[in-house]
Amino acid sequence: MSHSPFGMRTLLILTLTASLSGCSAVQSNPAQADAKTMKNPVAATAQSIANGKRLFDRFCANCHGAAGNGVSEMASTLAKIGKIKPSDLTDDKWDHGSTDGEIFVDIRDGVGPNAAMRGLNGKPGISDEEMWHIVNYVRSIGPKAR
Numbered sequence: 001m002s003h004s005p006f007g008m009r010t011l012l013i014l015t016l017t018a019s020l021s022g023c024s025a026v027q028s029n030p031a032q033a034d035a036k037t038m039k040n041p042v043a044a045t046a047q048s049i050a051n052g053k054r055l056f057d058r059f060c061a062n063c064h065g066a067a068g069n070g071v072s073e074m075a076s077t078l079a080k081i082g083k084i085k086p087s088d089l090t091d092d093k094w095d096h097g098s099t100d101g102e103i104f105v106d107i108r109d110g111v112g113p114n115a116a117m118r119g120l121n122g123k124p125g126i127s128d129e130e131m132w133h134i135v136n137y138v139r140s141i142g143p144k145a146r
Ligand code: HEC
Pocket: 056, 059, 060, 061, 062, 063, 064, 084, 085, 086, 087, 089, 093, 094, 095, 096, 097, 103, 106, 107, 111, 112, 113, 116, 117, 118, 120, 134, 138
């Protein structure tokens, strides 16, 4: 494609976000809340963490590594071509926020310029609840919430 594939998408997301935030009818969508203070509605039970791991293996391990430590074939490729490397999710460094809500928004909306990491928002079969399971899993492999 000759035009930027991200321009339209970004615009669409911005438009969507704008229209959603004015609409309280969006049921059980905590998106309106500020990411930092957004409350995790899903208890981090063993079941939830297991669900999260399954989803992580499917959607995240490719980049962040099976162990979530940022070591993967994709990560070395990205580093080689000078792109942003997928973060180590097991360290205590959070460049994009360390609360459950902030991690949720990372997962939902993606991270980084030019969609270095794409969000899961809109993926078929992925609801908010699935994304919270992933948050719980990421928490379980990383430093605890402070
Ligand atoms: C295409 C590769 C790719 C995939 C797939 C991917 N990520 Fe990322 N992720 C990145 C990159 C690159 C960054 C770092 C962006 C930056 O440093 O600005 C990142 C950053 C993050 C961060 C922020 C870390 C911090 O330090 O604040 C979290 C959390 C995260 N990813 C979780 C996930 C989860 C969970 C999934 C699966 C649902 C996922 N990522 C899928 C590439 C990816």
